[in-house]
Amino acid sequence: MGPEAAEALASCLTLTGNFANPASLQHDFGERANDIVEKSRIEIATFLNCKANDLIFTSGATESNNLALMGVALTYRNKGNHIITSASEHKAVLDTCKHLESIGFQVTYLRPDINGRFDLECILTALTNETILVSLMHVNNEIGVIHDIDRIAQALKQKNIFFHVDAAQSAGKIPINLAKSSIDLLSISGHKMYGPKGVGCLYVRNRKRMNLTPLFHGGGQEHGLRPGTLPTHQIVGMATAFRLANASIDSDFQHAKALQQALTGQLNTLEGVYFNGDQKNKLPNIINVSFEHVSSDSLIIALRGEIAIASGSACNSGAVEASHVLRSMGIEGDRLYGAVRISFGRYTTDTEIQRAGQRICEEVTRLRALALE
Amino acid sequence: MIYLDHNATTPIDERVLDAMLPFLTTFYGNPSSLYRPGRVVRSALETARGQVASLVGVQPAQVIFTSGGTEANNLALAAGNPDAGLAISAIEHPSIAEPAQRMNSQGRELAIVAVDADGLITQEAIDAIIRRKPGLASFMLANNETGVIQDVAAYARQLRAHRIFVHTDAVQALGKIPVDFNQLGVHLMSLSSHKIYGPKGCGALVFEKGVEINPLLLGGGQEQDLRAGTENVAAIVGFGKAAELAGVELAERGRRLLALREQLEEGLTTIPGLTIFARQAQRLPNTVQFGIDGLDGEMLLMKLDQKNVAVSSGSACASGAREPSAVLTAMGVEPELARSAIRVSLGQANTAADIGKFIELLKSLL
Numbered sequence: 001m002g003p004e005a006a007e008a009l010a011s012c013l014t015l016t017g018n019f020a021n022p023a024s025l026q027h028d029f030g031e032r033a034n035d036i037v038e039k040s041r042i043e044i045a046t047f048l049n050c051k052a053n054d055l056i057f058t059s060g061a062t063e064s065n066n067l068a069l070m071g072v073a074l075t076y077r078n079k080g081n082h083i084i085t086s087a088s089e090h091k092a093v094l095d096t097c098k099h100l101e102s103i104g105f106q107v108t109y110l111r112p113d114i115n116g117r118f119d120l121e122c123i124l125t126a127l128t129n130e131t132i133l134v135s136l137m138h139v140n141n142e143i144g145v146i147h148d149i150d151r152i153a154q155a156l157k158q159k160n161i162f163f164h165v166d167a168a169q170s171a172g173k174i175p176i177n178l179a180k181s182s183i184d185l186l187s188i189s190g191h192k193m194y195g196p197k198g199v200g201c202l203y204v205r206n207r208k209r210m211n212l213t214p215l216f217h218g219g220g221q222e223h224g225l226r227p228g229t230l231p232t233h234q235i236v237g238m239a240t241a242f243r244l245a246n247a248s249i250d251s252d253f254q255h256a257k258a259l260q261q262a263l264t265g266q267l268n269t270l271e272g273v274y275f276n277g278d279q280k281n282k283l284p285n286i287i288n289v290s291f292e293h294v295s296s297d298s299l300i301i302a303l304r305g306e307i308a309i310a311s312g313s314a315c316n317s318g319a320v321e322a323s324h325v326l327r328s329m330g331i332e333g334d335r336l337y338g339a340v341r342i343s344f345g346r347y348t349t350d351t352e353i354q355r356a357g358q359r360i361c362e363e364v365t366r367l368r369a370l371a372l373e
Numbered sequence: 374m375i376y377l378d379h380n381a382t383t384p385i386d387e388r389v390l391d392a393m394l395p396f397l398t399t400f401y402g403n404p405s406s407l408y409r410p411g412r413v414v415r416s417a418l419e420t421a422r423g424q425v426a427s428l429v430g431v432q433p434a435q436v437i438f439t440s441g442g443t444e445a446n447n448l449a450l451a452a453g454n455p456d457a458g459l460a461i462s463a464i465e466h467p468s469i470a471e472p473a474q475r476m477n478s479q480g481r482e483l484a485i486v487a488v489d490a491d492g493l494i495t496q497e498a499i500d501a502i503i504r505r506k507p508g509l510a511s512f513m514l515a516n517n518e519t520g521v522i523q524d525v526a527a528y529a530r531q532l533r534a535h536r537i538f539v540h541t542d543a544v545q546a547l548g549k550i551p552v553d554f555n556q557l558g559v560h561l562m563s564l565s566s567h568k569i570y571g572p573k574g575c576g577a578l579v580f581e582k583g584v585e586i587n588p589l590l591l592g593g594g595q596e597q598d599l600r601a602g603t604e605n606v607a608a609i610v611g612f613g614k615a616a617e618l619a620g621v622e623l624a625e626r627g628r629r630l631l632a633l634r635e636q637l638e639e640g641l642t643t644i645p646g647l648t649i650f651a652r653q654a655q656r657l658p659n660t661v662q663f664g665i666d667g668l669d670g671e672m673l674l675m676k677l678d679q680k681n682v683a684v685s686s687g688s689a690c691a692s693g694a695r696e697p698s699a700v701l702t703a704m705g706v707e708p709e710l711a712r713s714a715i716r717v718s719l720g721q722a723n724t725a726a727d728i729g730k731f732i733e734l735l736k737s738l739l
Contacts, residue, residue, distance in 0.1 A: 001397055001398055003398065006394075006397045006398050009397060010390065010394070010397070013384070013385040013390055013572065014384050014385050014387060014390060015376070015384035015722055017384075019382065019383075019384040019385060020376075020378070020381070020382060020683070021378075021381040021382035021567075021573075023381075024378060024381045024382070024683070024685060026671075026674045026675075026678065026683075026684075026685050026686060027378065027674070027677075027678045027682075027683035027684070027685070028678055028681070028683065029374075029376060029378070029683045030378075030381070030683070058440075059440035059444070059574065059602060059605065060602045060603060060605075061602075062590055062592055062593055062601050062602035062603070063440070063590055063602055065592065066589075066590050066591060066592070066601075090592065090593075091591075091592035091593050091594070091601070092590075092591065092592030092593060092601060092602075093592065094592060095591035095592035095593075095601065096591045096592060098591075099591055189603075191603060196397065196605075196607065197603050197604065197605050197606050197607065197608075198440065198574050198575070198602075198603075198604075198605025198606075198607075198608050199574065199605075215447075215589055215590070216443055216444055216447040216468070216472070216589070217447060217467075217468070217471040217472040217474075217475050218443055218446065218447070218466065218467035218468030218469065218470065218471035218472055219443055219466075219467045219468055219471075220467070227443050227467070227468060227471075228440060228441045228442070228443035228444060228468070229382065229441055229442075229443070229565075229567060229573050229574075230573070231441075231567075231572065231573035231574030231575075231608070232573065233572065233573065233574075234573070234574050234605075234608070308411075
């Protein structure tokens with residue numbers, strides 16, 4: 001987390017800070033906490049260019065995704081029981097869809113092409129008279145591929161179908177303008193943009209009219225859509241992080257791009273290197289790469305303690321399982337089982353990347369030699 | 374400034390903040406990652422789980438971290454057979470009462486049992502629940518408004534014999550009185566961090582092994598596949614530290630708070646027309662709720678606020694509502710008197726001088 005966000009957060013904790021319950025409007029302590037929450041809401045809304053009233057604070061993107069999908073499905077069940085998503089979504093969307101299937105919904109899981117992209121025509125072809133919702137991520141968390149959500153939103157709006165976007169990976173990294181787009185629901189996470197863990201938000205266009213069904217009940221906070229005491233400190237931490245991320249959105253992107261070029265250049269000196277995902281249309285801070293004859297686990301273990309790389313997404317990495325994202329793209333064999341994700345950020349330096357590239361090259365060469373013995 | 378609203382929330386203990394700070398900046402790993410920063414965080418998470426488990430006398434694997442008490446309560450009511458009936462008392466927190474009502478509107482049977490004039494669930498109520506044989510009964514251990522402590526252990530013993538699951542919302546009791554999961558004999562228990570000098574945005578559901586938890590948040594596999602989402606590491610670490618401190622200092626805190634409460638009640642009883650609600654019942658050492666004949670409670674709260682004294686009418690979650698407290702109404706308190714309710718909930722930083730000033734101020738405003 002960025003120092004400024006950490007500072008804002010820490011100022012809402014102790015007796016000398018704004019520690020009160022933001023729902024305690026019967027006293028000044030509570031009112032001050034409430035002011036901080038509402039200012040934070042406005043700050044985030046300003047950067048997304050949406051109404052502050054349409055933003056609901058949650059415990060993170062996973063909850064936002066659950067709320068968006070379950071909320072729309074349960075409220076609009078009488079309009080239709082078909083939902084479209086993709087096989088390369090985050091587990092928070094996929095597992096929620098599986099649950100929806102178990103209670104009678106039909107879900108179409110679109111398959112991306114070999115580069116992780118979706119064709120708008122494929123989405124439109126999958127629509128039926130029963131379709132109520134399409135849920136796709138803005139940027140894939142494993143391969144970094146950016147999807148043209150505005151174009152999809154435009155097409156779905158004409159057909160009167162709700163469009164949910166999981167923007168956990170993209171918010172604060174590439175601009176999102178909800179006034180110019182017709183996205184209906186958008187999930188954001190605090191901790192993917194140098195904010196705290198355990199907080200996120202869900203944008204709900206025309207919140208009142210959409211009338212989402214809540215996941216939790218009781219207490220009335222967030223217009224009853226998400227009850228529970230609001231964690232003031234986490235909310236202000238997220239808003240501060242979001243403000244900083246947006247202020248440096250261009251320089252962060254250029255910085256990541258330079259690091260990406262340096263690292264891919266270094267890795268390309270090896271034979272049998274495959275970069276996964278559409279390289280022309282992706283976030284530069286995520287590199288998904290496979291090395292022939294080297295399993296991702298052995299490489300991760302070899303570099304443990306030096307370089308933080310992962311196989312697939314962090315949420316799945318407790319289990320040794322091949323990436324469902326790459327699998328959905330039709331990637332198989334060595335390229336599937338050897339894929340690692342290298343992601344870096346604002347605070348990653350040229351020297352670190354150079355060192356990382358060098359160490360990866362060394363270990364890949366060493367592991368390959370062992371494999372051939 | 375005198376803050377007397379600790380049942381709404383507590384400020385974080387400085388020692389808790391110190392424990393949290395490194396996890397806000399230095400250790401930013403995702404606990405599910407295999408690489409080293411992730412493992413440091415994972416280990417801190419498990420330490421915290423142990424601290425919370427130890428405070429209520431369970432194994433760490435029986436603790437699922439949630440975003441707070443509200444989520445824990447919602448998760449508890451969804452446990453077990455979702456088609457079996459539910460029983461709750463008339464004085465539950467909205468985060469029990471509202472999901473129960475909603476489940477009822479979707480076809481799940483719901484029994485709401487009454488409390489007596491002291492706010493206690495009666496033996497007749499327990500007998501009635503046993504006759505109805507719901508799948509799950511939920512009773513709060515201590516009430517957030519009156520502070521009344523229920524004999525949950527006695528209810529659980531009887532209901533368990535009839536294979537009825539028992540959940541207790543221990544959010545207000547934790548850190549104020551001893552709370553032992555096994556002694557209470559319940560199947561499920563909700564906890565919250567921000568009522569025990571820990572951070573907001575964090576709580577836990579404690580469960581007996583074998584009780585089926587039906588997750589509300591899906592995707593990611595965290596918390597034994599029972600609660601998805603990247604763990605709120607700093608808050609969980611803070612909750613753990615707060616739990617540890619609450620355990621070590623419980624007796625001393627209890628004694629101190631009770632002495633302050635006695636001082637407060639002594640002062641209050643000199644005010645004519647003042648009623649301390651459920652005065653005869655076992656109550657939390659920090660909580661006093663009272664009403665004054667013919668008084669506008671909201672007006673008094675405003676006047677106290679202007680003098681920099683923070684108290685509440687009752688539950689923070691219900692703030693803004695002008696209706697008389699559902700808890701007091703359930704106890705048979707006249708609506709007029711219930712509307713005058715003021716809740717004072719004491720905490721660590723309060724002193725005898727604060728109580729003296731409060732009584733003096735209260736008298737001057739009447």
